[in-house]
Amino acid sequence: AQKVTQAQTEISVVEKEDVTLDCVYETRDTTYYLFWYKQPPSGELVFLIRRNSFDEQNEISGRYSWNFQKSTSSFNFTITASQVVDSAVYFCALLNYGGATNKLIFGTGTLLAVQP
């Protein structure tokens, strides 16, 4: 079975705090891709990152960083020094390589509220 679990439904932090959004995935495939999308109040899903299953290096992009650990099937997302503009729903997603379609399997999302 393929599944993505985002156990944190809502997180509230105060501006400048660091926050980590958890993502745990299940798949039997050895080749797969993981994604994070951000959904701000305006509604569109904004692509943030994709990683393939063979690349476990952590990635940093500005205040954003991602920790991919195959041993625990996790792909966590950390925002450092959070800002009010980071308030959004964040979705983690899984894509299995090699099928006829590239459908994304999403988690239920984590609502992040950053208070000023």
Add this chain to the structure above:
Amino acid sequence: EAGVTQFPSHSVIEKGQTVTLRCDPISGHDNLYWYRRVMGKEIKFLLHFVKESKQDESGMPNNRFLAERTGGTYSTLKVQPAELEDSGVYFCASSQARGLATDTQYFGPGTRLTVL
């Protein structure tokens, strides 16, 4: 470059009526996807077009849903007749080339459908 656009942004209809949602993908993108998010749940795949052909429609809920992509450009998703459980946000996404799992899907802002 224009992103994925969807119309309307919001639709409120009564049970039994018909609604047609439209998606314009990013220009030149062969792949077009429809997803749906029911309140508080995960975003779920509905179907995938490659140009004008349906590659995978395994996520379509039932035969009240009809998707088309005539000419391989924009796509429409018709719900007829609409039921209460069809309420949710319908997202459209597009990606460039067929068969590339690394090909990122770019999402539109969604259409919020409310069936009363």
